Amino acid sequence: QKEVEQNSGPLSVPEGAIASLNCTYSDRVSQSFFWYRQYSGKSPELIMSIYSNGDKEDGRFTAQLNKASQYVSLLIRDSQPSDSATYLCAVNAKGYGNKLVFGAGTILRVKS
Amino acid sequence: DARVTQTPRHKVTEMGQEVTMRCQPILGHNTVFWYRQTMMQGLELLAYFRNRAPLDDSGMPKDRFSAEMPDATLATLKIQPSEPRDSAVYFCASGLVLGSLGEQFFGPGTRLTVL
Numbered sequence: 001q002k003e004v005e006q007n008s009g010p011l012s013v014p015e016g017a018i019a020s021l022n023c024t025y026s027d028r029v030s031q032s033f034f035w036y037r038q039y040s041g042k043s044p045e046l047i048m049s050i051y052s053n054g055d056k057e058d059g060r061f062t063a064q065l066n067k068a069s070q071y072v073s074l075l076i077r078d079s080q081p082s083d084s085a086t087y088l089c090a091v092n093a094k095g096y097g098n099k100l101v102f103g104a105g106t107i108l109r110v111k112s
Numbered sequence: 113d114a115r116v117t118q119t120p121r122h123k124v125t126e127m128g129q130e131v132t133m134r135c136q137p138i139l140g141h142n143t144v145f146w147y148r149q150t151m152m153q154g155l156e157l158l159a160y161f162r163n164r165a166p167l168d169d170s171g172m173p174k175d176r177f178s179a180e181m182p183d184a185t186l187a188t189l190k191i192q193p194s195e196p197r198d199s200a201v202y203f204c205a206s207g208l209v210l211g212s213l214g215e216q217f218f219g220p221g222t223r224l225t226v227l
Binding site for chain 1: 145154160203218219
C-alpha cells in the first residue's frame with residue numbers, strides 16, 4: 001500500500017462546476033497535510049495547508065481533513081480552465097518534522 | 113518577493129560528465145529538500161537538510177550523488193558520473209519547520225538531460 005494515494009485521473013469537469021479531489025494516507029500519526037498545484041513544465045505550487053479536522057477555506061479552494069478516516073480532500077468551486085493542472089497531495093512523514101510524502105497526483109481538466 | 117532560486121534551469125550533458133545543481137533557499141528557512149521528478153516515478157525525495165545538517169539522504173544513489181549545504185544560502189546537488197537514467201527535473205524546496213509542522217516552497221527546477 002502506498003503511503004499517499006490519489007486517483008490519477010484525469011478528472012474532467014465543466015467550467016463553473018465544483019472539482020473534488022481526494023487523497024488517502026496510511027500513517028495515522030501524520031499531522032500536516034498539503035495540496036500543491038503543478039502546471040505542465042512548472043514546479044509544484046503550495047495552494048492549501050490543513051492541520052486540523054474539518055474544513056479550511058481560501059477563496060475558491062476548500063481543504064477537508066478527516067484524520068479518523070485518513071483522508072484529505074480539495075474542493076475547487078467555480079472551476080476555471082486555468083485550474084487545469086496536476087494536483088499533488090502531500091502528508092508529513094512520521095518523525096521527520098516537515099519531510100513530506102507526495103501522492104502521484106490527480107490530473108484535473110476544466111472544459112470551457 | 114521571497115523565492116527559492118535554482119541554477120542552471122536547463123542542463124544537457126553527456127554520460128560520464130559531472131553535473132552540479134545549485135539552490136538558494138528562502139532567507140530564514142531552516143530546511144532544504146532536493147527532489148527528482150520523472151513521469152514514471154513522480155516526485156521523489158533525494159535529500160533533506162535541517163539547519164544545514166543532512167538528516168536524510170536515503171533516497172539518493174550514494175555512489176554517484178552527493179548533496180551539501182556549504183552555507184545557509186547555498187545547497188548543492190552533484191552527480192558524478194552522470195548517466196542517462198538521471199535525466200529528470202530536479203527541484204529544490206525550502207521551508208521553516210516549527211515543531212512538526214511546516215510548509216515547503218519549491219524552486220523552478222533544473223531540467224537535466226544526460227545523453
